[in-house]
Amino acid sequence: MDATLIDAVSKVDTAFKFIFGVSFVILFLITAVTLYFLFRYSKKRNPVPAQIEGNLVAEIIWIVVPCIIVGAMFWYGWVGYKALREAPANSYEVKCTARMWSWKFEYPNGKTSDKLYVPADTPIKVDLTSVDVIHSFYVAAFRVKMDTVPGMHTYVWFNSGEPAEYEIQCAEYCGVRHAYMLSKVVVVPKEEFDKWLNASAAAEVPDEGEELLKKHGCFDCHTTDGTDLVGPSFKGIYGRDTVVVENGKEKTVKADDMYLEKSITQPAADIVKGYEDMMPPFELTKEELGKIIGYFKGGGKPTAKLGAKGAEIAEREGCTGCHSVDGSELVGPSFKGLMDRKTAVTKDGKKMEVTANVEYIISSIKHPSEYVVEGYEPSMPEYGQLSDDDIKALIEYISTLK
Amino acid sequence: MSSNSLSFWEDSGNGRTGIMAWLTTTDHKRIGLMYMYVILAMFIAGLCLGLAIRLELIAPGRTIMDAQTYNTVFTLHGVIMIFIVVIPSIPAAIGNLVLPIQLGAEDVAFPRLNLFSWYLYIGGTILALVSLFTGGGAPDTGWTFYVPFSEFTTTNVSVAVIAVFILGFSSILTGLNFITTIHRLRAPGMTWTKIPLFTWSLYATGWIQVLATPVLGITVLLIFAERVLGVGLFDPNKGGDPILYQHLFWIYSHPAVYIMILPAMGVVSDIIPVFARKPIFGYKTIAFSSLMIAFAGSLVWAHHMFTSGMSDTAVLIFSLLTFVVAIPSAIKVFNWTATLYKGSITVDPPLLYALGFIFLFSVGGLTGLILGSAGTDIHVHDTYFVVSHFHYVIFGGTGFGMFAAAHYWLPKYYGRMYNKTVAKVAFYILFIGFNLLYFPLFIIGLEGMPRRYYDYLPQYQEGHVISTVGSWILAVGVIIMLVNLIRGFTKGEKLKGRNPWGAATLEWTIPTPPPLLNFDKEPDTSRKPYDFQGVTPDE
Numbered sequence: 001m002d003a004t005l006i007d008a009v010s011k012v013d014t015a016f017k018f019i020f021g022v023s024f025v026i027l028f029l030i031t032a033v034t035l036y037f038l039f040r041y042s043k044k045r046n047p048v049p050a051q052i053e054g055n056l057v058a059e060i061i062w063i064v065v066p067c068i069i070v071g072a073m074f075w076y077g078w079v080g081y082k083a084l085r086e087a088p089a090n091s092y093e094v095k096c097t098a099r100m101w102s103w104k105f106e107y108p109n110g111k112t113s114d115k116l117y118v119p120a121d122t123p124i125k126v127d128l129t130s131v132d133v134i135h136s137f138y139v140a141a142f143r144v145k146m147d148t149v150p151g152m153h154t155y156v157w158f159n160s161g162e163p164a165e166y167e168i169q170c171a172e173y174c175g176v177r178h179a180y181m182l183s184k185v186v187v188v189p190k191e192e193f194d195k196w197l198n199a200s201a202a203a204e205v206p207d208e209g210e211e212l213l214k215k216h217g218c219f220d221c222h223t224t225d226g227t228d229l230v231g232p233s234f235k236g237i238y239g240r241d242t243v244v245v246e247n248g249k250e251k252t253v254k255a256d257d258m259y260l261e262k263s264i265t266q267p268a269a270d271i272v273k274g275y276e277d278m279m280p281p282f283e284l285t286k287e288e289l290g291k292i293i294g295y296f297k298g299g300g301k302p303t304a305k306l307g308a309k310g311a312e313i314a315e316r317e318g319c320t321g322c323h324s325v326d327g328s329e330l331v332g333p334s335f336k337g338l339m340d341r342k343t344a345v346t347k348d349g350k351k352m353e354v355t356a357n358v359e360y361i362i363s364s365i366k367h368p369s370e371y372v373v374e375g376y377e378p379s380m381p382e383y384g385q386l387s388d389d390d391i392k393a394l395i396e397y398i399s400t401l402k
Numbered sequence: 403m404s405s406n407s408l409s410f411w412e413d414s415g416n417g418r419t420g421i422m423a424w425l426t427t428t429d430h431k432r433i434g435l436m437y438m439y440v441i442l443a444m445f446i447a448g449l450c451l452g453l454a455i456r457l458e459l460i461a462p463g464r465t466i467m468d469a470q471t472y473n474t475v476f477t478l479h480g481v482i483m484i485f486i487v488v489i490p491s492i493p494a495a496i497g498n499l500v501l502p503i504q505l506g507a508e509d510v511a512f513p514r515l516n517l518f519s520w521y522l523y524i525g526g527t528i529l530a531l532v533s534l535f536t537g538g539g540a541p542d543t544g545w546t547f548y549v550p551f552s553e554f555t556t557t558n559v560s561v562a563v564i565a566v567f568i569l570g571f572s573s574i575l576t577g578l579n580f581i582t583t584i585h586r587l588r589a590p591g592m593t594w595t596k597i598p599l600f601t602w603s604l605y606a607t608g609w610i611q612v613l614a615t616p617v618l619g620i621t622v623l624l625i626f627a628e629r630v631l632g633v634g635l636f637d638p639n640k641g642g643d644p645i646l647y648q649h650l651f652w653i654y655s656h657p658a659v660y661i662m663i664l665p666a667m668g669v670v671s672d673i674i675p676v677f678a679r680k681p682i683f684g685y686k687t688i689a690f691s692s693l694m695i696a697f698a699g700s701l702v703w704a705h706h707m708f709t710s711g712m713s714d715t716a717v718l719i720f721s722l723l724t725f726v727v728a729i730p731s732a733i734k735v736f737n738w739t740a741t742l743y744k745g746s747i748t749v750d751p752p753l754l755y756a757l758g759f760i761f762l763f764s765v766g767g768l769t770g771l772i773l774g775s776a777g778t779d780i781h782v783h784d785t786y787f788v789v790s791h792f793h794y795v796i797f798g799g800t801g802f803g804m805f806a807a808a809h810y811w812l813p814k815y816y817g818r819m820y821n822k823t824v825a826k827v828a829f830y831i832l833f834i835g836f837n838l839l840y841f842p843l844f845i846i847g848l849e850g851m852p853r854r855y856y857d858y859l860p861q862y863q864e865g866h867v868i869s870t871v872g873s874w875i876l877a878v879g880v881i882i883m884l885v886n887l888i889r890g891f892t893k894g895e896k897l898k899g900r901n902p903w904g905a906a907t908l909e910w911t912i913p914t915p916p917p918l919l920n921f922d923k924e925p926d927t928s929r930k931p932y933d934f935q936g937v938t939p940d941e
Contacts, residue, residue, distance in 0.1 A: 050744035080777020140850025151638025
């Protein structure tokens with residue numbers, strides 16, 4: 001990489017050292033000379049003052065010399081500034097959107113995160129904007145700071161250097177949670193970054209029960225969407241009343257844990273009516289069986305996963321910057337116990353009580369100012385850009401916070 | 403006893419007595435004192451808010467207040483200190499007391515307008531206080547009222563900006579009054595090169611007040627229009643531009659810094675020669691540099707906006723102009739130091755406070771170079787480095803200038819002297835407390851501690867703890883100083899002579915305390931303002 005790219009920080013630091021160095025000398029001289037004069041020309045030591053009204057030469061000297069000094073200071077400062085502004089053409093570009101009171105970073109492939117992950121030893125250019133008020137993107141370690149202005153795009157660039165973590169702080173006052181509008185630049189080795197970038201979101205990581213079913217090829221014969229293949233669908237299988245044929249006799253059983261376990265380990269024992277006896281027995285440990293049945297309990301879709309996806313969205317979209325998940329008060333009401341809570345609100349200046357059901361929560365996300373919970377400020381921005389799936393995941397997450 | 407031998411305390415001149423004699427007075431000395439009393443009360447209020455901020459920041463997390471309260475406290479600290487205390491402090495209080503007499507005039511050019519300015523000041527102050535307790539709660543925007551935040555916040559910003567608007571008019575009218583007085587009411591023989599440097603500095607200040615303050619008036623009215631009518635000048639959702647607001651705000655608010663500091667420079671220029679018994683070094687250079695600061699200082703506003711997203715060309719221009727304005731300030735410091743050379747120096751309290759000014763202002767000015775330089779400003783902008791720099795300039799500069807002025811001139815007006823030893827002790831405590839309070843903030847600012855943070859990362863705590871302890875020492879110094887002054891002016895030793903310090907300007911040639919009509923005989927303008935030959939202290 002071009003060596004000149006690395007030293008924006010060092011150019012700024014050179015300006016710091018030069019200005020501080022010269023300033024210290026000036027301050028020291030002024031102070032020392034003043035103290036010496038106070039001592040040497042005190043009334044006791046010098047009872048008769050001289051009558052000097054000025055000295056043109058002296059004054060010209062201390063006009064011209066400071067002009068040269070500040071000229072040099074200006075120049076060093078400008079060189080540092082230029083280095084901070086001239087992003088290399090091959091910079092890796094990340095988009096950053098600031099909002100009250102969190103940061104959202106978007107990568108070229110559309111992935112988003114609340115921390116800024118960047119590959120090591122790469123020039124990084126961050127495109128900045130804001131959706132509400134002015135914030136300022138500040139990473140002290142890289143000497144970069146730039147306001148994020150609504151309706152406008154600004155940028156910073158820095159060289160990421162060695163793998164490490166650096167603090168991101170909001171430097172433009174933006175309201176009650178300003179001091180908590182923090183994040184991190186996480187510099188990781190290039191390979192690790194690529195892996196992270198291309199990994200699907202955590203919410204899509206399948207649960208272990210599903211993994212086992214895949215591993216054993218179960219989905220070749222059983223669907224998860226209710227359609228019939230060779231065997232009955234997994235959709236809604238758990239607890240389903242099922243007509244089976246046992247030793248030629250029909251009977252109805254409930255597909256409970258025991259039945260399901262038996263159907264996997266000894267499939268021939270009970271054959272569901274309408275299906276052939278084709279399934280081979282599977283040797284699985286008790287633990288593995290438990291995971292698979294856990295998957296079935298979720299109706300073919302694991303419940304824990306939805307909560308996890310919602311949690312990730314809440315973090316990524318900055319919801320948790322204002323809404324706690326543990327019942328503590330931040331800027332907005334806590335998510336804990338929010339679902340179906342009776343809530344006193346104000347709508348168009350009128351007070352009323354509503355139940356925080358799904359419709360209410362959807363409207364509160366899309367049009368927060370419509371119903372304002374008593375005791376809180378109407379300061380939440382509209383989150384109209386969230387997809388219906390995201391909102392659904394959020395609500396499922398909230399409903400898990402009891 | 404002729405009426406002329408009564409002091410302005412005894413002779414109200416308007417036929418009224420008691421409080422009404424004060425509230426309807428057009429006497430510049432009484433108006434000056436009325437400004438001073440309100441400024442003092444608001445200074446103490448602002449100081450308490452500042453101490454509360456420091457106490458909150460002694461540890462991360464909540465210490466004594468919640469985040470919203472903290473935000474309103476630092477907003478109030480800023481609004482009160484800047485618009486109600488510092489801007490009127492030296493010009494309106496000390497300026498009113500001293501300026502007409504230094505020129506050999508009986509009063510300012512428009513005495514009734516002068517009283518009206520005071521009422522505007524009181525009205526603005528009351529409205530600012532009203533904004534705390536009404537509407538959606540005290541403003542939480544910071545003293546800068548940056549949009550779009552100040553448009554969105556539900557707190558009482560609309561009332562607060564109207565208060566600032568009214569206070570601005572008070573400042574404009576005072577400036578206009580002083581400029582006119584200096585042009586029209588100089589005593590015969592008081593040529594431009596005989597005007598004392600304090601009055602010269604008020605002349606330069608007056609022009610800034612008259613020319614820059616209207617921009618502030620327009621800007622805050624526009625915020626009001628944005629909030630009430632939703633006009634959309636600054637709101638990007640309606641096609642407005644938030645950066646435009648910052649330009650308008652700083653076109654006033656940077657020159658306002660010179661409204662604050664120039665009069666303090668004038669105070670120091672008047673005090674140093676008196677206690678060195680030697681003419682000021684380079685009178686014309688100092689007078690001219692005040693005008694240069696007023697002029698160049700009006701062209702540097704956007705150095706507050708290097709990180710705002712404005713063009714690199716603008717950054718280049720404003721960085722360069724900012725360094726230009728550093729020159730006249732540096733010249734003044736060198737000339738003050740040179741004035742001490744071969745003097746015959748007595749370190750009385752006024753000189754001590756003036757020397758404190760020179761040191762603290764120099765620290766503030768030199769750290770300002772870091773902020774003027776574009777590359778370094780990006781790093782320290784909106785951090786505690788700026789907070790510290792600003793307090794060194796405004797508290798260390800204007801604040802100590804005001805203290806120096808109080809110790810220098812007020813004995814003349816009260817006719818009594820304070821205890822000089824206590825005044826010196828108070829100075830040293832103040833000076834130590836001040837540096838403990840603000841110097842660590844430079845360090846944590848350089849380390850990246852942003853300003854206006856209610857809570858902070860643990861690595862910044864050490865600096866915050868030292869700073870908070872410093873704030874307590876500073877508070878002790880302020881209390882000792884104020885108690886000593888108040889005791890001195892009510893119970894202190896009466897001054898018998900006219901000229902306790904042996905100064906050569908006209909205010910020291912009239913009776914102590916001054917009579918209602920300042921001069922009991924024609925002012926003698928033959929002496930240069932810093933010619934001490936043949937002048938001896940007459941306590």
